[in-house]
Amino acid sequence: MSGTHESVRKNIVILGAGTAGTMIANKLRHRLDRADWQITVVDRDDEHHYQPGYLFVPFGGYSHDQVVRSRHVFLPDGVDFVIGTVDKVEPEENAVVLEGGQRLPYDQLIIATGTTPRPDQTPGMLGPEWRRSIFDFYTLDGAEALAGALKRFEGGRLVVHITEMPIKCPVAPLEFTFLAEAWLRARGLRDRVELVFVTPLDAAFTKPVAAAHLGGMLDERKVHVETDFMVERIDTERKVLVSFDEREVPFDLLVTVPLNMGADFVARSGLGDELNYVSVDKHTQLSTTFDNLFAIGDASDIPASKAGSVAHFSVEIFVDNFLEHIAGRPMPGAFDGHANCFVESGDDKALLIDFNYDTEPLTGRYPLPVVGPMALLKETRANHLGKLAFRWIYWNVLLPGRPIPLPALMSMAGKHLPETEREKQEA
Incomplete structure (x- = not known):
């Protein structure tokens, strides 16, 4: 019996074990039956880099060991990790071809190879x-x-x-x-x-x-x-x-x-624009061409910031959508381009900006009105400490796919509209 069940197991292949790919592997493995779905993650090496840390390295802020860890440590049991370089995707054949000729068949493909x-x-x-x-x-x-x-x-x-x-x-x-x-x-x-x-x-x-x-x-x-x-x-x-x-x-x-630019294999596979970003629906991250192919994070052409926060917020929407999609149902969620970024300003201070496809960064408080504790578009030490604390959150909460108590969709709570915008809305 087990052999029969194994033969109908479906394959999810995730290209890229960076921020988005690792989060997705963790979240999907916890929510999909292992008897039904095999998850394989592909990357060219076993080094996961905390890229926001690069900013501090030139000023002696972070050492090599503080920004580099092993990729496989952050991937859950029950996920196959393949170290190899992608040569091309054959979407008509539902296969990924690695350099050297190894083929990985897939039922669902998620491209999360970032930008370089x-x-x-x-x-x-x-x-x-x-x-x-x-x-x-x-x-x-x-x-x-x-x-x-x-x-x-x-x-x-x-x-x-x-x-x-x-x-x-x-x-x-x-x-x-x-x-x-x-x-x-x-x-x-x-x-x-x-x-x-x-x-x-x-x-x-x-x-x-x-x-x-x-x-x-x-x-x-x-x-x-x-x-x-x-x-x-x-x-x-x-x-x-x-x-x-x-x-x-x-x-x-x-x-x-x-x-x-996005990965070169995207161009070789005929899946990208002139900068090798995969064309997807900006709300669902589903390919505009293939119904079993998604691109997440920096690898896609969505008109949002190419930033870790966008990967995080979009993955939250994506996972629920993906589970509906593979069940043959419509995807209910719509990602709004939500991004928030700490902006280091020197002298142990930073700003925070929070925005999406339709709303630019505004002044105010985040994530709660009045209380904050973070100030938007204002230099504070609290924002700087928030940026530093994020490294621990990244390794220990974000990558393992644990919940973060922040809404995936942007909220206007606590934000101050400039007079011109307020007048437009009132009109």
């Missing part, structure tokens, strides 16, 4: 100055190399640069700028450094209220902002960023956020 910095996509970025005067901090290697460069930096022009949107954690370049400014001040170097923030956006951030607030903070810290800058190449001989409209930004030390 691609310095190779900008001419000159990976040239002779890479990790000498040009650094990134969106990889652990880059953040560790940058820590060494900052120790040796004695003055000059420090440029923080975003190549193109979307990027992982869109506030991180601003956070780095604020932390660098405070770090230079603490070492008596601030007067010897010209700080420049270079962005392809028309302001410091994408949303007007937050952009005005964060732009004001850059002004207070005497950081020059170069907007609408679309980099064409980096002239490494002259140490200059060159834009498509031929503007130039010279640097002594460049901290860049390279173009972010």
